[in-house]
Every structure is written in structure tokens, then in C-alpha cells.
Amino acid sequence: MPTHPLITWAVDHPWPAAGIATAALAVLGAALWATIRAVRSITWPPGSVLTAGAGAIVCTIYSGDTSWRFAGERLGMVDSTERALMFGAGELALLACAVMARANKAATATESTAGSAGVPGVLVWVITGVQVIPCYATSGIVGGTVRAVIGPILAGLLWHLAMGLEIRVARPEALSTGLPAVIGRELRERLLSRLGLATRDRTAEQITRDRATARAVHLAAVLELHPKGRLAGYRRRRLAAAVARSGAGTNGEQRHRLLQQLAARRTSGQLATVPLASPWAGTPVPGEAYPRTPLGVAGAQLRAMDPLAVVHLVRAAHPEGTPAEVAALCTEYGVPVSETQVRIALRAGNSLYPPSAPALVRPVPDPISVVPDGVRLLPVTCRPSVPRPTPAVAAAHTRTRPVVTAEYVPEDPVPGPAPVPDDPDEEVPEGDRNVPDPDPLIEHARAEYGTDVPGIRPLRARYGIGQARAQHIRDALGGKK
Structure with missing residues (x-):
């Protein structure tokens, strides 16, 4: 029995043959591994789509058998080569239109609609209808019906499902916008309404x-x-x-x-005489849901912005508005913010009124014209004044001003109320050790409280002073009993 020359060469040269075989096996294994990875990386459609595609291929082959017989018996294509090239024109056109319909459906699909197949989707059914003719011409009424249903009709239906079902699986709530689908939905709704079944949940x-x-x-x-x-x-x-x-x-x-x-x-019958207002005169124009927004920003954009940025826009449009007014305007524009948020955004502090800069030197009246009888003048001294405690602006430097102090010596001293003793453990604040007379906090407390004289403890907490000075301010405001 003759031996193949390749086998003889391999027997005569075992090492080169083993190397070539190993390299060939390695190349084959690498190709197989790459093929498996490529197949696994493919995003396969759902199983229902694959099943519909397999059924569509079988039905297309069944329809192709009918076209082969029809081309030889009715169209006179006796040459096998000619018949092989021409018999499957309808099936190939059907497949091409199905693929183009799938592409159109995917391109026109949105979140709420499944897209439209367009002209290729209509041509699928036109080609399917034309392919029914060879079925009856080849096998008669009974056989033609079987060939038509199992062949072109089922092929068209299954290609339609295989090419269009994937979008419906991804978004089941999407509606088809094709002409047959729109007509079908309209007829279904009208039929349900006619039968009294249009109202749901009954x-x-x-x-x-x-x-x-x-x-x-x-x-x-x-x-x-x-x-x-x-x-x-x-x-x-x-x-x-x-x-x-x-x-x-x-x-x-x-x-x-x-x-x-x-x-x-x-x-x-009373509908003919029911009085109705004319819709052409006196109809007010409905207003907007929100008033006109500042600086030309649309209302939807304004409500989508950060609330602190909206506060700055509203304040730029209304520079004279107080924090409360800015908060009210933001709420009207659809961005509810509080007054505290407005103060934080504008860094306005806690003051409700803009602070006024204090005068450097307060004018002192002429002591000669205002000194009553029985008053002994003391020497004029310059003492550092206590800065006025304002929430927003604080004095950065110590101011000095001339202060005229006077001591009244009555002829018959009248004993006054006993002073409230200070707490033994209380430390006298720094500002209470050198207090000018008259105390400047008296006028400040009179302007702040008026006739509503507070107690000693609120005065101490408000101005950070000791008990003796708080008692003195309270007596000066008329808090004696």
C-alpha cells in the first residue's frame, strides 16, 4: 500500500514534523479561542426573537421551494443555472425589506413610541401577497393554501416579529406609529366604545x-x-x-x-334657550402660573437652579429689597426660601435695618447754660468712650471725647432706694470700671426699649455689663417703684 509522501517525510524528519504540528495546533487553538470570545461578546437578542428568526428562515426556504417549481413550470426557466439565480428573487427582496424596516423602526423609536417601519415595512406585506400567487398556481386550491400559509405568509409574519419585536421587548409601553397599527388601535377603541366597554376598571x-x-x-x-x-x-x-x-x-x-x-x-330641550356668556367679549386672558422672573431668566430655568443662586438673581433685580421681601419674591417665582436662607446667601447678618456710622465726636452743650443752682462742676477729663453695641457694625478704634461731669450736692439730702448688692462672686466687667457719667447706654436703651423697661438680668445679658450698672440704667429709664 503506497504511503503518502507527507507521512514519509514526517517519519524521516520527526522533530521538524513535531514542531510544525505543534505550531498548527497552537494557531488552531488561538483561532478557536478568538472565535469563542467574539461569539460571547455579541449582544444576542432575546430568545423569542431568535426563535422567530429561525422560524422565518425555515418558512422562507419553504417559500423558495414554491418559487423554484413555479419558475420551471410557469416561467419557462428550464436551465438550472438560470433558475438558481432567479427563483429566490422574491425571498431575497422580502429579507432585504425586513432588514430595512427594522433599521427604520430603530431609528425613529423614542421613549413613548416604538418607531415606524416606513415604506420597507409596507413592501414586506406587498411581496408576501405577490408570493401567494405561485402557491396556488403550482398546487391548486388545497395545496396552494397550505403552501401560501406555511410559506410566504408565515415568513412575512415571523420576519416582522423577528425584526420588530426587540424594540417592544426593551420598551413594552411603546406604541407603534405605523399606519396599520394606528388604524388598528383606532378601530379597537371605537369598537369598545360602541359595545360600552370603553370605560376601564369596571x-x-x-x-x-x-x-x-x-x-x-x-x-x-x-x-x-x-x-x-x-x-x-x-x-x-x-x-x-x-x-x-x-x-x-x-x-x-x-x-x-x-x-x-x-x-x-x-x-x-332647554339647551336651546340656556343663557350663555359670549366667548368673544370680556373673556380675561389667563395669567401665567408664576410672575415674570428677574433678569430675563425663564421660570422653569429659575426653579431648576440652586436656591442661593436664585436669591442673588432676585436681589440683583430688586437691590432695595429687605431679606424678607427677597424671600417673598423668591417664593412667588416658585423657589420657596426662608428669610434665614436669604441672609445666609447675602451675608446680611441678623440686623433688620442698615447700620448707620456713628459720629466720631458727640457734641457736648455749653455747661454754663445748663448748670442748675446747687451744682458743683468738676474738672474736665477725657475718657475713652464705650462703643455703641450695634449688631452689624462695631467700632474698630477707641474714640475719645470731652465729658463734663457734675456732682449735685443738695442742701437736704433725701435718702434714695437702697442699691441692689452685687453678687460676691461676680466679676465686674472691664467696661464697668470706668463708666462716663451720664452713661451713654441709657440713651441707647431708651431708644431700643422705650417705655417698656426691662429687668436687670435682660439688661446685663443684652449689653454685657455688671449688675450695678444695669440697676443704674433701669433707674434712669423709669424703672423705680
């Missing part, structure tokens, strides 16, 4: 009651027009049966619906 019992109510209203209106006709007794019996079937005797809501419908039908 049980079969409720649908029966509503139909009986409508029938009772119709019979009652007819009996009102013909109370003594030949069919009056029959209509009364039907009316009683309809009322009983509607459940109006035991269901208050159904009885109310029955009476409302009957009243509307009996008084329908």
Missing part, C-alpha cells in the same frame, strides 16, 4: 348595571312621549326589568346616576 356586574341604567332611561323617556300606545304595557315591563337589573333600588350611587341621566334627557 367589573362585568358594573357594566351590566350601567347598560340597564341607560336602557331604563331610554324606556322612561319613550313612555313619557307615548303613555297609552299599543306597546305601553310591554315597555313598562321592560322598564321595570331594566330598573331591577340596574340595582337602583339598593345602590344609592346607581340611583343617583339613573335620576341624573333621566333629568338630563327630559330637560334636554
Whole structure:
């Protein structure tokens, strides 16, 4: 038995043959591994789509057999090469139109619609209808029906499902915008409305009651027009049966619906004389949901922005507005913010009024014209004044001013109220050790509190002073008893 030269060479040269075999196996394994990775990286459609595609291929082959027989028997294509090139033109065109319809559907799909197949989707059904003709021409009525259903018709349906079902699986709520789908939905809705099934979320019992109510209203209106006709007794019996079937005797809501419908039908003639206002004159223009926003920013954009940025925009449009007014305007524009948020955004502090810069030197009146009898003047001294405690602006430097102090020596001293003793453990604040007389905090407290004289403890907490000085300010404000 002759031996192949390649085997003889391998036997004569074992090491080169082993190396070549190993390299060939390595290349084959690498190719197989790359193929497996490529197959795994493919995003396969759902199993239902793959099944529909497999069925569409089989039905297309079945339709191709019909086209092969029709091309030889009816079209005169006796040459096998010619028939092989021409018999599958319809099936190939069907597949091409299905692929183009799938591409159009994917390109026009949105979140709410499934897209439209366009002209290729219509051509799929046109080609399917044309391919039915060879089925009947080849096999007659019975065989042609079998060939038509299993061949081109099922091929068109399965290609339609295989090419278009993937979008519906990804978004089941999407609606098709094709002409057949739109017509089908419209006919379905009209049929349901005609049958009285258009209202959703109703049980079969409720649908029966509503139909009986409508029938009772119709019979009652007819009996009102013909109370003594030949069919009056029959209509009364039907009316009683309809009322009983509607459940109006035991269901208050159904009885109310029955009476409302009957009243509307009996008084329908009054519609011709009901006074109505003219819609062409005096109709106010509906206002906007929100007032005009500042600086030309749209309301939707303003409400989508950060609240602190909105506060700055509103303040730029209303520079004279207080924090409370800015907060109210932001709320009107649809961005609810509080006054505290406005103060934080504008860094306005806690002051409700803009602070005023204090004068450097307070004018002192001439002491000669205001000194009463019995007053002894003391030497003029310069003492550092206590800065006025304002929340927003604080004095950065110590100011000096001339202070005229006077000591009144009455002829018959009248004993005054005993001073409140200071706490033994209380430390005298730094500002209480050298207090000018008169105390500048007296005028400040009079302007702040007026006639509502507070207690000693609130004065100490408010100005950070000791108990003796708080007692002195309270007595000066009229807090004596």
C-alpha cells in the first residue's frame, strides 16, 4: 500500500514534523479561542426573537421551494443555472425589506413610541401577497393554501416579529406609529366604545348595571312621549326589568346616576334657550402660573437652579429689597426660601435695618447754660468712650471725647432706694470700671426699649455689663417703684 509522501517525510524528519504540528495546533487553538470570545461578546437578542428568526428562515426556504417549481413550470426557466439565480428573487427582496424596516423602526423609536417601519415595512406585506400567487398556481386550491400559509405568509409574519419585536421587548409601553397599527388601535377603541366597554376598571356586574341604567332611561323617556300606545304595557315591563337589573333600588350611587341621566334627557330641550356668556367679549386672558422672573431668566430655568443662586438673581433685580421681601419674591417665582436662607446667601447678618456710622465726636452743650443752682462742676477729663453695641457694625478704634461731669450736692439730702448688692462672686466687667457719667447706654436703651423697661438680668445679658450698672440704667429709664 503506497504511503503518502507527507507521512514519509514526517517519519524521516520527526522533530521538524513535531514542531510544525505543534505550531498548527497552537494557531488552531488561538483561532478557536478568538472565535469563542467574539461569539460571547455579541449582544444576542432575546430568545423569542431568535426563535422567530429561525422560524422565518425555515418558512422562507419553504417559500423558495414554491418559487423554484413555479419558475420551471410557469416561467419557462428550464436551465438550472438560470433558475438558481432567479427563483429566490422574491425571498431575497422580502429579507432585504425586513432588514430595512427594522433599521427604520430603530431609528425613529423614542421613549413613548416604538418607531415606524416606513415604506420597507409596507413592501414586506406587498411581496408576501405577490408570493401567494405561485402557491396556488403550482398546487391548486388545497395545496396552494397550505403552501401560501406555511410559506410566504408565515415568513412575512415571523420576519416582522423577528425584526420588530426587540424594540417592544426593551420598551413594552411603546406604541407603534405605523399606519396599520394606528388604524388598528383606532378601530379597537371605537369598537369598545360602541359595545360600552370603553370605560376601564369596571367589573362585568358594573357594566351590566350601567347598560340597564341607560336602557331604563331610554324606556322612561319613550313612555313619557307615548303613555297609552299599543306597546305601553310591554315597555313598562321592560322598564321595570331594566330598573331591577340596574340595582337602583339598593345602590344609592346607581340611583343617583339613573335620576341624573333621566333629568338630563327630559330637560334636554332647554339647551336651546340656556343663557350663555359670549366667548368673544370680556373673556380675561389667563395669567401665567408664576410672575415674570428677574433678569430675563425663564421660570422653569429659575426653579431648576440652586436656591442661593436664585436669591442673588432676585436681589440683583430688586437691590432695595429687605431679606424678607427677597424671600417673598423668591417664593412667588416658585423657589420657596426662608428669610434665614436669604441672609445666609447675602451675608446680611441678623440686623433688620442698615447700620448707620456713628459720629466720631458727640457734641457736648455749653455747661454754663445748663448748670442748675446747687451744682458743683468738676474738672474736665477725657475718657475713652464705650462703643455703641450695634449688631452689624462695631467700632474698630477707641474714640475719645470731652465729658463734663457734675456732682449735685443738695442742701437736704433725701435718702434714695437702697442699691441692689452685687453678687460676691461676680466679676465686674472691664467696661464697668470706668463708666462716663451720664452713661451713654441709657440713651441707647431708651431708644431700643422705650417705655417698656426691662429687668436687670435682660439688661446685663443684652449689653454685657455688671449688675450695678444695669440697676443704674433701669433707674434712669423709669424703672423705680
